[in-house]
Structures are given as C-alpha cells and as structure tokens.
Amino acid sequence: MEHVIETKDLTKFFGKRNIIYHLDLKVPKGVVYGFLGPNGAGKTTTIKMLTAALRPTYGEIRIFGLEIPQKRVEIMKKVGYMPEIPIAYEDMTIVEFLTYMGRLSGLKKEKAMEQTKELMRYVGVGRLALNKIKELSSGQKQRVAFASALIADPELLILDEPTANLDPLGRIEFIGKIISLAKEGKTIFVSSHIVSEVEKMCNYVGLINQGRLIAQGRVSELTQIEETEYDIITSDNGKACEFLREKPYVREIWEEEGTIRVQVDPRFLDEFFLQFPKYLTSQGIRLKLFRPHTSPLERILMEKFNIGEESD
Numbered sequence: 001m002e003h004v005i006e007t008k009d010l011t012k013f014f015g016k017r018n019i020i021y022h023l024d025l026k027v028p029k030g031v032v033y034g035f036l037g038p039n040g041a042g043k044t045t046t047i048k049m050l051t052a053a054l055r056p057t058y059g060e061i062r063i064f065g066l067e068i069p070q071k072r073v074e075i076m077k078k079v080g081y082m083p084e085i086p087i088a089y090e091d092m093t094i095v096e097f098l099t100y101m102g103r104l105s106g107l108k109k110e111k112a113m114e115q116t117k118e119l120m121r122y123v124g125v126g127r128l129a130l131n132k133i134k135e136l137s138s139g140q141k142q143r144v145a146f147a148s149a150l151i152a153d154p155e156l157l158i159l160d161e162p163t164a165n166l167d168p169l170g171r172i173e174f175i176g177k178i179i180s181l182a183k184e185g186k187t188i189f190v191s192s193h194i195v196s197e198v199e200k201m202c203n204y205v206g207l208i209n210q211g212r213l214i215a216q217g218r219v220s221e222l223t224q225i226e227e228t229e230y231d232i233i234t235s236d237n238g239k240a241c242e243f244l245r246e247k248p249y250v251r252e253i254w255e256e257e258g259t260i261r262v263q264v265d266p267r268f269l270d271e272f273f274l275q276f277p278k279y280l281t282s283q284g285i286r287l288k289l290f291r292p293h294t295s296p297l298e299r300i301l302m303e304k305f306n307i308g309e310e311s312d
C-alpha cells in the first residue's frame with residue numbers, strides 16, 4: 001500500500017452548494033500531513049468524509065487501501081480521530097470517558113484503564129481525572145479528546161484543528177508530542193489554519209482553499225521557490241546598507257527597527273549571495289540574522305491562493 005489515505009475525485013454538495021471539489025488527497029505512510037486552509041475552506045467537511053461521519057456526493061476514499069464507508073469498522077480500529085468539537089459525553093468523568101472510549105475501541109477493561117491512566121498524564125489532565133467533562137475548560141476538553149484519539153494506539157491519527165483551544169504553552173507541548181508520535185511511525189493527518197504551526201510539525205502538506213486542493217506534497221519540495229526579500233541584522237547596519245545600496249541588483253532597501261530589509265533582483269541572487277558575505281568579512285562586520293522575509297510555506301500560500309482566485 002502506497003498511501004495511508006487516498007481520495008479520488010472526492011466531492012461534496014450541501015444542497016446545491018458545491019463545498020468540496022474533486023479532491024485527490026494522497027497521504028503517504030509515516031508523514032505528518034498538514035491540511036492547511038482558511039476558515040470555511042472545507043477541512044472539517046473533508047475530515048468528516050474521511051471518518052465516514054458524512055457521505056460524499058461522489059468520489060472514492062481509501063484508508064489503508066480499504067474503502068470508506070464499506071470497510072469503516074475495520075478501518076476505524078486503526079484510526080484515532082479527534083473531531084473539531086470534541087466529546088459528547090458531558091456527564092462522564094475523564095476517567096470514565098477515556099476507559100469507555102478504550103472499551104469501544106476493543107480494549108480489554110484492564111488495558112483500557114491502564115491506557116487511560118497513562119494518557120491522562122501524557123496530555124496533562126491527571127489531576128482532573130475525577131472531574132466531569134462538562135466541568136472542564138475548552139482547552140482541557142481538547143486535551144481529553146487527544147487522549148481519546150490515542151487510546152487504542154492507532155496507526156493513523158486524524159486531528160481536526162487539535163490546538164484551537166490550547167494556550168501557547170499547550171500548543172508547543174502538543175507540537176512536540178505530534179513530532180514524537182510520528183517518530184514512532186504513526187501517520188498523522190492534522191488540519192489547521194495556522195501556517196507557523198504547520199511549518200513546525202508537518203513534513204507534508206495539502207493546501208485547501210474554497211473546497212479545492214491547490215497544492216500537495218513534501219514541504220521541502222513545495223517550498224523550493226527562491227526568496228528575493230530578506231531580513232538582515234549585522235553589527236554595523238549603516239555600513240552594510242551603504243554597500244548594498246550601491247549594487248545594481250538591489251531593487252529596494254530600507255531599515256526598520258534595526259533590521260535591514262532588502263529586495264534583490266531574482267536574476268542576480270548568486271551575486272548577492274557571493275558578494276555580501278565577502279564584504280561583511282572584509283570589514284569585520286558580524287552577521288547576526290539573515291532570513292527570508294516570509295516563511296517558505298507562507299510564500300506558496302500567497303502564490304497559490306492568488307492563482308486560485310484568478311482561475312475562478
């Protein structure tokens with residue numbers, strides 16, 4: 001099996017409104033796949049179809065090579081799913097809920113309890129074990145929902161905006177957990193509208209806008225567009241600016257709050273990269289920061305989303 005998740009021509013109408021257009025998702029085994037798109041792009045609708053909560057209007061879905069919805073029960077044994085609005089069992093305590101979810105996933109009672117104990121600690125709700133779900137904050141509920149997705153040690157995790165209610169520290173912790181789960185060999189499909197988050201945790205990405213998949217692939221391959229705008233800080237910004245201003249390949253240059261922003265003619269990037277560091281070294285100027293002005297993923301988003309709008 002080449003792909004853990006594969007859809008062909010996946011399409012969804014709500015009434016006459018076409019919400020998802022001919023989606024061909026391909027999620028290879030072992031990747032952290034970021035399903036990235038703005039509010040209303042169709043992420044949740046797609047995820048609901050992947051988990052058989054919603055029927056496609058047409059198109060095919062295969063998970064582990066098996067067809068949804070026909071093989072749903074068999075497939076879902078190996079899938080941990082965390083919905084956007086988690087948890088319905090509001091009157092259960094966390095322990096009861098997680099043990100119950102473990103039992104539903106086919107674990108023996110003892111194993112379910114053992115997993116519950118370990119996962120409550122893992123997601124940071126150990127002290128709240130006997131609290132009812134309805135007494136929790138939305139971030140705490142999201143942590144419990146994450147534990148619930150992990151309860152049967154799934155091969156594939158499908159997470160719908162899992163960090164939406166987490167505080168900044170919770171987000172950092174969560175990203176660390178996703179990275180280590182991927183190292184264990186799990187495949188993770190995670191939706192988000194936050195570029196920086198996807199950049200930190202995902203090595204594969206699918207960009208969705210207005211129900212259309214506009215790019216898909218390994219982040220490192222998609223982002224090989226050369227940047228022409230850079231942020232620079234040196235130990236002598238004045239001199240560095242003076243040097244750059246004289247160069248014909250520098251299209252624009254200005255300094256803002258101690259950072260030089262330079263825009264280079266893309267045809268002469270090689271010259272810029274060769275000459276600028278050489279000059280700094282010759283003058284004993286130290287380079288403190290040198291980075292593309294926009295992050296690579298942000299750049300492809302801006303490019304692709306514009307293309308999408310033009311072709312409408």
Ligand SMILES: Nc1ncnc2c1ncn2[C@@H]1O[C@H](COP(=O)(O)OP(=O)(O)OP(=O)(O)O)[C@@H](O)[C@H]1O
Nearest residue numbers: 014019037038039040041042043044045046084193
């Ligand atoms: N049951 C429904 N009936 C009609 N329209 C719907 C239904 N569910 C979703 N939609 C519409 O489908 C579009 C996509 O919604 P969806 O929730 O999939 O987006 P999303 O990418 O998950 O957005 P967000 O980031 O805000 O969660 C929206 O325009 C929404 O209004």
